Amino acid sequence: MAGAPILKIADSAEPGEHRHGARRRAFLGAKLVFGNGAFTVDCVVRDISEDGARVKLPEGQPVPDILYLVEMRSGMAYEARVAWKRHPEIGLAFIHAHALKDAAEPHLLGLKRLWIEHCQRSGV
Numbered sequence: 001m002a003g004a005p006i007l008k009i010a011d012s013a014e015p016g017e018h019r020h021g022a023r024r025r026a027f028l029g030a031k032l033v034f035g036n037g038a039f040t041v042d043c044v045v046r047d048i049s050e051d052g053a054r055v056k057l058p059e060g061q062p063v064p065d066i067l068y069l070v071e072m073r074s075g076m077a078y079e080a081r082v083a084w085k086r087h088p089e090i091g092l093a094f095i096h097a098h099a100l101k102d103a104a105e106p107h108l109l110g111l112k113r114l115w116i117e118h119c120q121r122s123g124v
Contacts, residue, residue, distance in 0.1 A: 023049045030055070033077075034067040037110035045071060052083065052093045059088050067092075070111055072118050075100045077111045 028045040032055070041063065044056045053069060069078045069092055077100050080092040098105075100112045 023047045026053075029072050031070045031072065031114065032057075032063055032067050033070055033111060033114065034064050037114075040114065043069075045069070046089065050094075052080070052091060053078070055090050055092060057088050057090060061088075063090065068111060069094075070100070070115060072115060072122075075115050075119075077103070077108065077115075 025047050026045045028048070030043050030045050032041040032043050033039070041057065041061055043058075046054045046056055048054075048071075055069065057063065063082060065082050067080060067082070069080050070076075071078070077098045078092070078094045079096040079098070080094050082090050083093040084091040098108055098111075100108065100115045103109070103112045
């Protein structure tokens, strides 16, 4: 799939952690999107780094191994794989990052529409 590959910064990881980028605590509204856009799940990003995120899901919500995380405030979509599950949280490893504002690739147009509709509803 097209998109900017996630860059790894090896020297910014905390000791004993597997992530490459520095983790930032967050409380961001987001959506998980899968099934070619047929399914969306509201979630909260609890922390994020340039190569992954920890996401809180609704209790008991199943998700597939590959999905998109759409961060609504920034308009970024991350193609991701589930790295771990400890419900109600999951860890995501980012594969590619896509700025939805400029997205024109056919597989991203549904994500872009979802983001634009959110912005219109919230007055952003």
